[in-house]
Amino acid sequence: MSSSPGASTGERAAAPAGERPPVGALVEVVDLVKHFPITRGVILQRRIGAVRAVDGVSFEVRRGETLGIVGETGCGKSTTAKLIMRLLDPTSGQVRFDGRDITRLKGAPLKAMRRDMQMIFQDPYSSLNPRKTVGSIIGDPFAIHGLERGRAQRKRAVQALMETVGLNPEHYNRYPHEFSGGQRQRIGVARALALRPKLLIADEPVSALDVSIQAQVLNLLRDLQARFGLTLVFIAHDLSVVRHMCDRVAVMYLGKIVEIGPSDALYRFPRHPYTGALLSAVPVADPARARERRALVSGDVPSPANPPPACRFHTRCPKVRERCRTDEPALAPKGSGTEAACHFPLTEQEVARMHVVTGPVRPA
């Protein structure tokens, strides 16, 4: 057993090299749609509408990068993650993983594919079975996929994983409640890493943790990504955390991507008014700058069961014009590095007036 955990899981059937693009996208999402039906009726259920959780989303996740998905309640970011993981079946659209269409995969091929993508969840308290030892939680993926057979061998593999994520391997036989929140999230990370996945999806991995613990987990994720060449999809509502973690960021609003692009470009010069509004709304831990800002958008996020027509942000947009109510804008490059779905993207003066606070980009 080498020092890298799960390294002996190498017997997976390698696809012919020619089928896989060596670089480029690991995940391609094409026009993905997920509607949850709303039904009424006691015995006979009639469909009276749908929550349009994800409503036509296309993007790609490049190998080795971290893609952030950010947005407010009901924007569809978590649903998107579950669709990629195939924990939900899409209403329409396609998910391609490693060059292969996995949208309709079932049974054994789906199980095999799941080895390559893992997820960590927001709540480290409820996502771990309280009646299992940490050793068996982390070792579960081995058992499910019939790897690392034999007690001693599996224990060695699990302890190597625990070491990797900064847990004391001697705590192999302890139960989740004996660990703190940050340590439990490490357990979740170790379990996700057991099968050496290519893709790791982290859904709000630190938002349930105390401030002082968050950085421990964020640093761990970054270290592991560098060490194992992971591709990471990082979902969060906290824009500062997303900026810190991600190479590229997609901003979602009511089931649509409104802006997507490299972090630096997106945070420095947001083009969609929603991105600008989000950024200007983040409180900054600097009293000198905090008092001067706040370009407010009014109101709450509308219900995804009944989203506004055309541009979905038009009900709250400070720049709204007639066209925005009738004509849905498509994602398109706006000449500053990002693609935005907006007829009237923000100008540099407008961004300056919004007091969007962005720190300097340190030269690489």
Next chain:
Amino acid sequence: MIRYIIRRLLWAVVMLWVVSFVTFVVFYLLPTAEPAALRAGKNPTPALIASIRHSLGLDKPWYQQYLHYMERLFLHFDFGYSYHYNIAVKQQIFERLPATISLVLGAAVIWIAVGVGVGVISAVRRGTLLDRATMGAALVAISAPVYWLGLLALFLFASDIGKVAHIFPGAGSYVPLSEDPVKWFTSLILPWLVLAASFAAIYARLLRANLIEVLSEDYIRTARAKGLSERRVTRHGLRGAITPIVSAAGVDIGVALGGVILVETVFNIPGVGRLAYESIINADLPMIQGTVLVGAFFIVFANLTVDILYAFIDPRVRYT
């Protein structure tokens, strides 16, 4: 809301039809006493039995009998004639219903009032001696069999045989409300208490558990932070904890209205429960059908009432 009620009522009709059908089929498929033989007296001739069978329509195939029954029920609201008493089932049931309704509704008032009162006090003073004492008593009340409790009550307090005091009229003293309200009331006091005892205990425990949970809710903290008095805070809590009590009460009252066999028997009250019991012993199919349908009707109706009440208790519930 109206549309919801109409839909539910249609479903209720379907439910009642299914119940009637199942009862009918069960009666015919399971071995039972021959109703005609029971009516024919001692040592009947086969010819007499055959003629009784013919007069009761028992010689026709069961489905024809059923169709005939349904036809009379739907077109004339006629439950047929009792094999045993030879009077209309409808008349018999309607004569017995007031006694059962008096018994059940009176007891329900007691058990809800006592259950809610004790539950609230226990929850608010939880952990105190009072709480532990009442909850212990409640456990006893739940465990005590009704007939035992009834006999004990008669044994101790009945005016004829009471060992402790001759306070309340004993068994068989029931008189209808229309005849003598005072006598009606006094004769029902013991049956009410006996029927209410275990229900009150169950409700007290249910409400206590619920209220303790609700009292730790954030909105109770808000109520205190507003400076409301503890009385009002408790009212907020009760409002949040009452839903399961309402649904339990609805179902329990509905079931009880279909007949409270044990209490009616112990206190010799001429109610629907005893009627049902007697008709089973007598293999009196029309009467069994009638009492079962009445019982089913009350249960279905109680469930509907509970669901409608929900919409008034909990504004989040919307029916369309």
Next chain:
Amino acid sequence: MSATEPLLRVEDLCVRFSTEDGVVHAVDGVTFQVLPGRTLGIVGESGSGKTVSALTVLGLTRRMGAQISGRILFEGRDLVALGEDRLRAIRGNEIAMIFQDPLSSLHPFYSVGHQLIEAVRAHRPVSRAQARARAVELLQLVGMPDPQRRVDEYPHEFSGGMRQRAMIAMALANEPRLLIADEPTTALDVTVQAQILALLETLQRELSMSIVIITHDLGVVAEMAHDVAVMYGGRIVETAPVAPLFAAPQHPYSWGLLRSIPRLDTPREEQLVPIPGTPPSLIARPSGCHFHPRCPYAGPECSRIDPRLQPLPDEPEHYVACLLEPQLRSRLWGALRDGATPEQALRRAGEPARAVELPPRAREHR
């Protein structure tokens, strides 16, 4: 502090709970004050004692079986010594409170109007109709669109932001002198958070009330607070006006908080410096300084001596409870602010020896 009489002065407040596992020292000798018309921000993590302190000010921990000592002086009255009835007359009247989750904090079965009317009538002898008019007026005040109609709606019919506005309206029903806001925006989306924070600031100006805002979010504190108290393990470890606290924080825990969060205004690639370890148990508390097991700069004296909150020599309004030399602290913070790790900071501050003494667990998580 300033010559103005404080509206609220909490002195040496201790709140303890007896549990099966032992005595929980939730609040352990806390002293702070709130000046009229100003905002005090209390920052800390879960278990730091910030919420328990606030609930105790309102007397809401009494029935949780808390043992309370110390003094809570509000306009000259000691709330700790006050009887329940007199305290209730103050709750929701002179001091009001709003909570983190507006959905669970509003009664689901009563209309918003009913709950507002109740808040008014709890302290004023007004008719139902007058109270209702006041309820509509309050909803208008907190920026509720169409208040005439919405007053009869139920909490579940409101969006998250509107619910918190309704909570604020309820708190303002009797024009309190002091509003305690416990994580008022934590459950809200960021755009709605900005609206609610702006609303609180406007209301504070218009009604000239004092605010205590409790939060774990340093950004919210920087924006809202005039004065800041940093709590750790049931104690205040540092308190100062907002500007010096962010410009020259003195306590290693404050440094840890500031350096462990990603910020929009720092370089994107800057490495986060987590605070090692986990928050302390409030039952079996660490010896000496409560923070010393997690402190990268702690010396041997820190595990023995429990530092008192003391003013800085040249900043009378800036208090810190730390045994490190003031000069060393300023050198360390200087290095940390420029992106150094704790080890680098110690080396640059001329104290490499302490870097070597780092406890092994503390090093591991970096």
